[in-house]
Amino acid sequence: MNRSNVKMRLDIFIKLLVLSLLSTLMGNVYADSKLSELDTSNHCRATYAVDEGTLSVPCVKVLNPTEGPPFYSAELQQLPETEPLQFSITRITESNGENQEDSCLATLDDGTLFIPCVEVSKNGDTQTYEASLEQTAFGKSLRFTVIEINEADNSPARKQRRSARKKSYGTELGSFNGVKVYSNGSAYTVSDVYNFIDGKNIGMKWQCVEYIRRYYYRKFWINLGDKHRGHAKTFWGSVAAHNMQLGRFSNGGSVAPKVGDIVVSDKGTNGHVAIVRSVSGNQMCVAQQNVYQTESDVNACTTLSISNGKYTVGNFSNTTLPITGWLRLKTVDISRNGQNIVDDKEDALWNGGTQSYWKKGYNTGYDSRVLYTYANASQNEDNYCKWNVNIVDPGTYEVSAHVPSNYATSQQAKYKIWTGSKVEYSTISQQDYSNQWVKLGAYDFQAGLAAIKLSDNTGESSSLKRTIACDAIKFVYKDGNSSSDGNYSWTGNGSIISYHGSHRRNIPSSDDDHPFGLTIDETMLQPNLAHPVGFFQWQVDKQRCNRLEIYTKDRSPQKADITIGSWRSRDDDRVFSNVTLPFVIGEKNTGFNFGSGAGNWYVFSVAFKDRVFQATDLYAECTTKSTGRWYDKRGMYPVMLDGGYKWNGNASIISHRFRNHKYDQPDKDEQWPFAAFKDVTIVHPSPEKPVVFFQWHISESCPRLTIETGNSSSPQVTISAKGWDSSQSKTVNRRLPVTLYPSDAGVSSTPGNWAVIKVAFDRPVSEEIGVYANCPGY
Secondary structure, three states: OOOOHHHHHHHHHHHHHHHHHHHHHHHHHHOOOOOOOOOOOOOOOEEEEOOOOEEEEEEEEEOOOOOOOOEEEEEEEEOOOOOOOEEEEEEEEEOOOOOOOOOOOEEEEOOEEEEEEEEEEEOOEEEEEEEEEEEEEOHHHOEEEEEEEEEOOOOHHHHHHHHOOOOOOOOEEEEEOOEEEEOOOOOOOOOOOEEEEOOEEEEEOOOHHHHHHHHHHHHHOOOHHHOOOOOHHHHHOHHHHHHOOEEEEEOOOOOOOOOOOEEEEOOOOOOEEEEEEEEEOOEEEEEOOOOOOOHHHHOEEEEEEEEOOEEEEOOOOOOOOOOOEEEEEOOEEEOOOOOOEEOOOOOOEEEEOOHHHOEEEEOOOOOOEEEEEEOOOOOOOOOEEEEEEEEOOOEEEEEEEEEOOOOOOOOOEEEEEEOOOOEEEEEEOHHHOOOEEEEEEEEEEOOEEEEEEEEOOOOOOHHHOOEEEEOOEEEEEEOOOOOOOOOEEEEEEEEEEHHHHHHOOOOOOOOOOOOEOOOEEEEEEOOOOOOEEEEEEEEOEOOOEOEEEEEEOOOOOEEEEEEEEEOOOOOOEEEEEEEEEOEEEEHHHHOOOOOOOOOOEEEEEEEEOOOOOOOEEEEEEEOOOOOOOOOOEEEOOOOEEOOOEEEEEEEEEOOOOOHHHOOOOOOOOOOOOEOOOEEEEEEOOOOOEEEEEEEEEOEOOEOOEEEEEOOOOOOEEEEEEEEOOOOOOEEEEEEOOEEEOHHHHOOOOOOOOEEEEEEEEOOOOOOOEEEEEEOOOO
């Protein structure tokens, strides 16, 4: 700035005005804070009277004046209804500078006024602060705006920060994660110049919103501007967050901020946004634009406190703007033994670009729906889809894309795989596949965020009208310790036939293992399996058993995925991801409406996140305890087993427990004798081979068991049978029907023994097939 005598006086006025503003802000916002005062003289201490709105600054030194005296005193008056607070100068007087060594001396340097000591008086209480103000108007309407308020501090670090000068517009200030931060010159600069990257409008240079969008585009491959436009304060709106597919977490809530989150203030005229760069100890630091206009914008920190499981952060550094909360990219967790499928119906699938170009196709694809758009030969992408994942267990994963039978005609669909450390590519001809998984390759993923992306610029002319389809992506963990292909390994299955058990008299209670199979059951997790999974059937008794607790024998905390749904199909399953056992399921957290009759049949899987190191009992037991948290996902989320088999269901033959009811007639709702002397499960058409399971309680009434279909088909199956707690099974490969004896499971024919059976189809089925297990005569 050119410093004429007039301008110099103007600068001093600005400084004084800034002081007034700071004082006003302090009085309104901080008057109740208990801050310690500095040990300084009172000669240059500025004072602010909140009730009158007057700010008095007795000592202001103009640094590097071109002419005129360097020392002044000033009086300012708060302007009503201004946000942020502004002041106008009412009086300026030259001074002799006799107090220039006073630690409370205010300084004016190139338009920025710093006041190290402002006493704020309100209701008889006085507190001391330091403040910075910025000139925002000249001439007859000279005004100053408060830009920073802090506790009074004369530490060397604070002095060094004071000496930092704002950089001019467009100056590179530094970078975070390779994304550069630029100075906007002043918080009030409106450049009207927009930053375009790959043909996409990222935002106005160099506003805070521009940095957020550029960071997300560079690091996460998405342009937030595709789905939301507006000032920083609008980011917090529920509609905006929903459109951008970002999760919202309020300041003071139970979710801590994490690196990569967007921190938002929806206060002030336009609000503010920044990117979290670190969270540690008692502070959170952000990278941002358009606050300091110095290197401090690259790493600006504020306080973080934790109390009773709640996380609270302070205001944005160098501003009075409170942080409303933080936004986070929605992802699906990927782990060694997780379900690891991201479908197009989930928010973790981000479809960007011109939204009107995106179409939905139904009755095709992994879950009967796909997103698709037209391919083109443009240099830059317009439309793109991106599957966002969080790698829980780093390592090598085989990635596959599901290609639907329709809306997938591109011959050059190029998938971009971001592993967290590098970018890989895999190109396939979607036209060559129909409703099946296609392997993209195996890649080494780091812990944290990763992604798969498919764009419309395939190189195929738009005149060909070819389409790219965005369906599901699957991750399969691969390592040297896996016993098979990285899917789950069957360890056994059990039953809770509570309704029949409570409505049938003469159930022998003298049996050594009573009431197993009725109100409690168990299966054995084997240590030789990398990713064990157990299955249960549950006949709900609305009055006596409407909740189940799932736990291991020693009740030690274990991580698992629980998938529960109707016995008939897996179309409407509820998935509890990464829960900690013990865990309780019931109506309240599954959303199922349990009826009062005998026909409430459900099946569920318990898939473990880690290998167990010794044989461990897994229990499911009727309980009155409160249910756990709400489910995470709803729909078809297949549980895949070794050999590429897809779990379709399981059933039970608890014949020994119900031996006194062999000749009972069927119920009026025809639920008897299912789960006692016969039972059924259903396999469904799918690209994957189906597998189902049965539990068999051997009895004199059921010395052998016939596995057969409900129609005339005779599919080839591999049957594995074993004792309920055994690690070894016997296997046969035959066409159904097949009759099994206890010896085929490696157990004796003694009544009361338990066996479990796996029926794996050698090929996918093209029609719905009921698979029955029948005792003789049923």
